[in-house]
Amino acid sequence: MTQDSSTLYKLIVLYMLNRVTFPLTKAQVYDFILMKEYTNFITLQQAISELDDAGLITAKSMRNRTHLLITEAGKETLHYFGSRVNETIRKDIDTYLRENELELREEVSIQSNYYRSTVGDYTAELTAREKGNELVNIRLSVPFEEMASTICDNWQKKNKEIYKLLTEHLF
Numbered sequence: 001m002t003q004d005s006s007t008l009y010k011l012i013v014l015y016m017l018n019r020v021t022f023p024l025t026k027a028q029v030y031d032f033i034l035m036k037e038y039t040n041f042i043t044l045q046q047a048i049s050e051l052d053d054a055g056l057i058t059a060k061s062m063r064n065r066t067h068l069l070i071t072e073a074g075k076e077t078l079h080y081f082g083s084r085v086n087e088t089i090r091k092d093i094d095t096y097l098r099e100n101e102l103e104l105r106e107e108v109s110i111q112s113n114y115y116r117s118t119v120g121d122y123t124a125e126l127t128a129r130e131k132g133n134e135l136v137n138i139r140l141s142v143p144f145e146e147m148a149s150t151i152c153d154n155w156q157k158k159n160k161e162i163y164k165l166l167t168e169h170l171f
Contacts, residue, residue: 009047017070026066114148122148
């Protein structure tokens with residue numbers, strides 16, 4: 001891999017993250033770039049790691065997902081060097097994001113995580129966001145880690161039903 005190709009892969013990631021108003025998961029970025037066969041998994045993994053190390057993106061892990069966001073430094077870098085991403089690749093990215101925006105946005109808008117509290121039990125934190133606004137944030141304390149994990153898994157699957165139930169009973 002040459003330095004130029006490594007730079008191109010980083011710029012592709014920055015371009016993708018700059019074109020959305022919500023975080024993308026690492027898996028979403030990987031899916032697109034690997035589907036288009038721009039590079040391989042190992043090279044892409046290295047590029048994203050280097051972007052994070054350089055402070056051009058932030059990577060926030062929550063359970064089994066890592067959310068990626070472009071930083072101001074990343075935006076500035078893209079401003080100066082973004083023209084190195086050729087027009088065809090930019091069009092591919094724009095088309096992909098436009099055609100898949102709802103699915104991409106929905107996937108990152110539902111979040112769940114759990115942690116051990118200071119008193120020894122586990123807290124499952126469940127969040128639903130829409131257009132940057134937090135719709136609901138629920139924290140449940142449970143005695144066992146397995147319960148917290150199950151709650152998080154079920155939130156991913158049943159969040160719409162739960163939100164509907166809450167609004168029907170509270171409004």
